[in-house]
Amino acid sequence: MLLSEKQITQLKRRVRETPHPREMILDVLHAIQDANGWVSDEGVELAAIILGLSPLQVEEVATFYDKIYRRPVGRKVIHICDSICCWSRGSEALMQRLQQLLGIAAGETTIDGMFTLLPTCCLGACADAPALRIGKTLYGKVAIEQLEAILDGERTEVSS
Amino acid sequence: MRTCEPLLFKNRRIGETVFLEGYRRTGGYQGLEKALRDMTPASVREEVKASGLRGRGGAGFSTGLKWSFFPSDDPGEKYLVCNGDEMEPGTFKDRQLLLADPHHLLEGVLIACYALGIGTAYIFLRDAYRQCAANLEHAMDEAREAGLLGDNILGSGFSCEVHVHRSAGRYICGEETALLNSLEGLRPNPRSKPPFPAVKGLFGKPTALNNIETLANVPHIITGGAAWYKSLALTEKGSGTKLYGLAGHLETPCCVELPLGMPLGELIRDFGGGVWQQRSFKACLPGGASTPYLTAEHLDVALDYETLEQVGTRLGTGGVVVFDDRTCMVAATLNLLRFFARESCGWCTPCRDGLPLVCWLLERIELGQGTREDMTMLQEQLRYINGRSFCALALGAMGPVDGLLRHFAEEVEDHIRLGRCPLQA
Ligand SMILES: Cc1cc2nc3c(=O)[nH]c(=O)nc-3n(C[C@H](O)[C@H](O)[C@H](O)COP(=O)(O)O)c2cc1C
Ligand code: SF4
Ligand code: FES
Numbered sequence: 001m002l003l004s005e006k007q008i009t010q011l012k013r014r015v016r017e018t019p020h021p022r023e024m025i026l027d028v029l030h031a032i033q034d035a036n037g038w039v040s041d042e043g044v045e046l047a048a049i050i051l052g053l054s055p056l057q058v059e060e061v062a063t064f065y066d067k068i069y070r071r072p073v074g075r076k077v078i079h080i081c082d083s084i085c086c087w088s089r090g091s092e093a094l095m096q097r098l099q100q101l102l103g104i105a106a107g108e109t110t111i112d113g114m115f116t117l118l119p120t121c122c123l124g125a126c127a128d129a130p131a132l133r134i135g136k137t138l139y140g141k142v143a144i145e146q147l148e149a150i151l152d153g154e155r156t157e158v159s160s
Numbered sequence: 161m162r163t164c165e166p167l168l169f170k171n172r173r174i175g176e177t178v179f180l181e182g183y184r185r186t187g188g189y190q191g192l193e194k195a196l197r198d199m200t201p202a203s204v205r206e207e208v209k210a211s212g213l214r215g216r217g218g219a220g221f222s223t224g225l226k227w228s229f230f231p232s233d234d235p236g237e238k239y240l241v242c243n244g245d246e247m248e249p250g251t252f253k254d255r256q257l258l259l260a261d262p263h264h265l266l267e268g269v270l271i272a273c274y275a276l277g278i279g280t281a282y283i284f285l286r287d288a289y290r291q292c293a294a295n296l297e298h299a300m301d302e303a304r305e306a307g308l309l310g311d312n313i314l315g316s317g318f319s320c321e322v323h324v325h326r327s328a329g330r331y332i333c334g335e336e337t338a339l340l341n342s343l344e345g346l347r348p349n350p351r352s353k354p355p356f357p358a359v360k361g362l363f364g365k366p367t368a369l370n371n372i373e374t375l376a377n378v379p380h381i382i383t384g385g386a387a388w389y390k391s392l393a394l395t396e397k398g399s400g401t402k403l404y405g406l407a408g409h410l411e412t413p414c415c416v417e418l419p420l421g422m423p424l425g426e427l428i429r430d431f432g433g434g435v436w437q438q439r440s441f442k443a444c445l446p447g448g449a450s451t452p453y454l455t456a457e458h459l460d461v462a463l464d465y466e467t468l469e470q471v472g473t474r475l476g477t478g479g480v481v482v483f484d485d486r487t488c489m490v491a492a493t494l495n496l497l498r499f500f501a502r503e504s505c506g507w508c509t510p511c512r513d514g515l516p517l518v519c520w521l522l523e524r525i526e527l528g529q530g531t532r533e534d535m536t537m538l539q540e541q542l543r544y545i546n547g548r549s550f551c552a553l554a555l556g557a558m559g560p561v562d563g564l565l566r567h568f569a570e571e572v573e574d575h576i577r578l579g580r581c582p583l584q585a
Contacts, residue, residue: 026345061345065328065330068328084249085249085408121331126407126413126479
């Protein structure tokens, strides 16, 4: 079940009520992603049904955005900023250390399905460089030595 | 130390958000009240034009002039779109404003809509700014409750609806026509201009587009008047204040509101805490990732639109990113170009294929494998890409390359001559 009947009905009602339903594509994709972690082919098809569009019309939008995941991701996605301010304050070393700690390369997911590691562009936290985002939490002024504790904290937050 | 009475940041306390009560306590919504009570839409437009306000989103186009092209008096559906994509590396000012004081933007949006005869506004926010979206939505609830949003605002007969749109990443969504496609739920490649958005924009209707900071200045222009607003700048041609970003190799990176036209060196020394680790200043991006570098010889230059154009660069978004004397400018430029190449929307060849080629050339040079021909090719790409791309992303991308070849040609040549990066021990 990608979305509950209730959610589908609600979204369909909003689609009916807005003058420009297509404008809701990202809202629907976000809803599916929030519920499932990512947007599968079936997710694209469901979005198309809700919006009254063809799957292709949804797909060409879904594949454009890097924060809509069209492939499975871990329970938490680590977005590490690799843009200029963070680069100038050591993001490359952070990225290497993260890969080491997680035992994966950028773009991969840990075997336990916990984390996916993705580089991202500027998070708008340039004064707190180097910055990274894990799930919904933004971490600024990250020192290499803090990484292990940050990952541990994020792991326990999920299990609790 | 030069400071100024802040306008946009007047309610800003780090870590706190001011909502309606606090905003009103310092004069909030007086601009809207004055506009609705005492001014016609045309006189609001006139005031903004006279103020000399220029767009804070990067291009620096005169806001008054842009508004004068808008069919304000035509009947029919028209839209205001506020650009809050803010994804240009080194730019984080709009986020600071929305974290501190969301009503500020809302008041600006409402006055702009009144001035332009618009009944519906969209605020487009990037995916990462969820807290900003939540702040704005709360502010909108409060405003609606207080009769400041919705039907018949403050009993004036003027009605306006505002929607917050949450995006899902990609820098190109900040380009105004790509943003319109994104809002409509289409694939956000840019559109061809003309027709300009003011003629045929969102859903095919006339659309005014402005940056968050631009709109947040409008209430102050209305309450204080154009002449006063203009007098705030340090430069003769400039006007108003600017939210400067300070990032990179500084002791105290921050975002600070100061008069437009702050001298670069003073800004870095007094507000950035100087270059970090007691190193010296080598170069900076004056206004975000797409602006050609300034060097140590430019420390006296005033950070304003005209003065920066005179030294071959742009004020852009006002996000200053500083590099210390140990930075390899080839490596810095490579980092910037990788960003632009990755964020290219892929629509046109000069950008889609040209930027990866530029990255490849910079990589070779940085690794010590570059040749003189590579440097010539890099130079040629400036000509091949600039002016030939479908939108301004590729032009902006070549800004740092232009700066590198103008100011640091010797450093590039050293890489080639030595067969390695001269800055790496
Ligand atoms: C690739 C690209 C990205 C842009 N990103 C932004 C942005 O994030 N925010 C913004 O206000 N303007 C951005 N702009 C500039 C807009 O196209 C437009 O000029 C601006 O929003 C107009 O508002 P203003 O006149 O108030 O500055 C971008 C332009 C380009 C070419
Ligand atoms: S210049 Fe780049 S971003 Fe702009 S349309 Fe061409 S490919 Fe897309
Ligand atoms: S460059 Fe990393 S947050 Fe802006």
